[in-house]
Amino acid sequence: MRRESMEGSSKKTSPRNKENLFHVIHKVPAGDGPYVRAKHAQLVQKDPEAAIVLFWKAINAGDRVDSALKDMAVVMKQLDRSEEAIEAIKSFRRLCSKQAQDSLDNVLIDLYKKCGKIDEQIEMIKRKLRLIYQGEVFHGKPTKTARSHGKKFQVSVKQETSRLLGNLGWAYMQKLNYMAAEVVYQKAQMIDPDANKACNLGFCLMKQARFDEAQSVIQHVLEGRVPGSEDCKARKRAEELLQELESRQPIPDLSDALGFNLDDDFVKGLEQMINEWAPSRSKRLPIFEEISSFRDQLAC
Known part of the structure; x- marks a missing residue:
């Protein structure tokens, strides 16, 4: 029995098992190509500069180009080399493969945001929404299967659309176009509501001096009537917005002074978006049917 136990222990600590355990712990792929060495430099040696050099080598050598390009861009962003x-x-x-293009678009959106390239970010988001509308x-x-912090999870088309609309609303907020941002956040909340977007919607309403509407939206977060209301950050922001709202001294709305209105933007109507983006074959997703009443809502 003692001998069998020792043999079992020997198997567990064999060099091969140790190597496999190393790859699992550090989330480093097996092998010895430039991409594997790049991941080792990034995750184990914590040397991002060396990792970038090796990612370049992987791309030039055709070694896992999809992953190498995306991972290299992420490391560059961390080093403030977003441009x-x-x-x-x-x-x-x-x-890169066709399957990698969507992930690369998401990385680009983050890079544009990091660089303050708001117009480019807006155009990229609109392009992705167009692809969703066309069923592509x-x-x-x-x-689809997504990954975050090493964990896999499923993302629906509905969730992806709401996420992109939320990003679009944030981008319009950076341009001080609160009217456009409000419309986008309203649609995002109709599709897949969450507390963070609700707070942003309330803020946009406040900037337009629509205090009663803003208070209603914010109260829904504080009363736990919006998914994600239990999140500490979302709740804290809602409380801060409510305090600002009660003081009736929000930051002045500058959108009129800067000439922003619905006629200037993509949000002139999401219905116009539908008309322009309609594919030759009918593949419109159900969530876009909700947007078709946008013009009627504006008229009310």
């Missing part, structure tokens, strides 16, 4: 990352994706995404995302499937 370089944008150019790298634009130059080399043609080498997720390869025709209702969900």
Whole structure:
């Protein structure tokens, strides 16, 4: 029995098992190519500069180009080299598979946000929404598998649409176009509501001096009537907005002074978006049917 136990222990600590355990712990792929060495430099050695050099080598060698380009851009962003990352994706995404393009678009959106390139961010988000409308995302499937912090989870088309609309609303807020942001956040909340977007919607209403509407939206968060209301950050922000609202001294709305209105923007109507984006074959998703009443709502 003692001998068998010792043999079992020997198997568990064999070099091969140790190597496999190392890859699992550090989330480093097996092998010895430039991409694997790049991930080792990034995750184990914590040397982002060396990782970038090796990611370049992986791309040039054709070694897991999809992952190498995306991972390199992420590391560049962490080093405040977002401009370089944008150019790298634009130059080399043609080498990547069709399946990788959606992920690269998401990385680009984050890079544009990091660089303050709001107009480019808006155009990219609109392009992704166009693809959703045309039924060309997720390869025709209702969900896709996403990964965050090493964990996999399923994302539906509905959730992805709401996420993109939320990002679009945030971008319009950065341009002080609160009217456009409000419309986008309203639609995002209709599709897949959450507390963070509700707070942003309340803020946009406040900036337009629509205090009663803003209070109603914010109260829904504080009363736990919006998904995600239990989140501490969302609740704290709602409380701060309510305090500002009660003081009736929000920051002045500058959208009129800057000439922003619905006629200037993509949000002139999401219905116009539908008319322009309608594909030759009818593949309109049900969530876009909700948007078709947008013009009627504006008229009310």
